[in-house]
Amino acid sequence: MRYKSLLALSGLIGIGAVSAIAGSSGAKAENDPVYVVQEGHVDQHTFNGYRRYGESCHRCHGPDGAGSSYAPSLTESLKHLSYEDFTNVIVNGRQNVTKSQNNVMPAFGTTEDVVLYIDDIYGYLKARSDERLPRGRPKRIGDDS
Numbered sequence: 001m002r003y004k005s006l007l008a009l010s011g012l013i014g015i016g017a018v019s020a021i022a023g024s025s026g027a028k029a030e031n032d033p034v035y036v037v038q039e040g041h042v043d044q045h046t047f048n049g050y051r052r053y054g055e056s057c058h059r060c061h062g063p064d065g066a067g068s069s070y071a072p073s074l075t076e077s078l079k080h081l082s083y084e085d086f087t088n089v090i091v092n093g094r095q096n097v098t099k100s101q102n103n104v105m106p107a108f109g110t111t112e113d114v115v116l117y118i119d120d121i122y123g124y125l126k127a128r129s130d131e132r133l134p135r136g137r138p139k140r141i142g143d144d145s
């Protein structure tokens with residue numbers, strides 16, 4: 001039901017690619033939606049992704065996915081990183097040993113607050129990366145203010 005109405009809307013409001021919203025748990029089809037942004041307001045999944053990002057990623061990757069001196073901008077990363085590569089780095093972590101610093105991306109594979117909501121986090125960052133969302137706390141669809 002929800003998925004169908006989202007598909008109907010997709011021509012009007014622009015939807016990225018992947019699946020949290022569709023509710024399918026397995027492989028991602030290329031045209032499955034990842035986020036919904038309607039007149040600057042986001043759906044519940046995208047909003048949850050914003051919150052989870054703030055709790056688990058912000059301290060290294062900076063506010064709004066914009067990057068920091070320690071970790072890269074994820075809004076930039078998602079312009080070239082696939083969904084599979086994105087989830088792979090989060091689940092397994094990564095260590096940059098090529099720079100003089102030793103910057104570590106921790107593995108979140110056993111962190112439920114991240115793994116369970118990885119699609120929501122992806123959706124939020126993808127909306128930022130696609131320049132569908134400005135910086136800051138997004139408003140939810142249905143919020144009047």
Ligand code: HEC
Nearest residue numbers: 056057060070071077086089094095096103104105106114
């Ligand atoms: C302790 C600091 C830290 C935290 C917390 C952290 N990261 Fe990272 N992350 C890094 C560093 C450092 C790198 C770069 C590693 C490298 O260069 O190999 C990185 C790399 C990445 C990459 C790869 C980017 C690219 O362009 O290849 C992704 C995706 C990513 N992080 C997502 C996340 C998400 C999502 C979260 C929150 C769930 C998160 N990170 C939390 C430090 C962190």
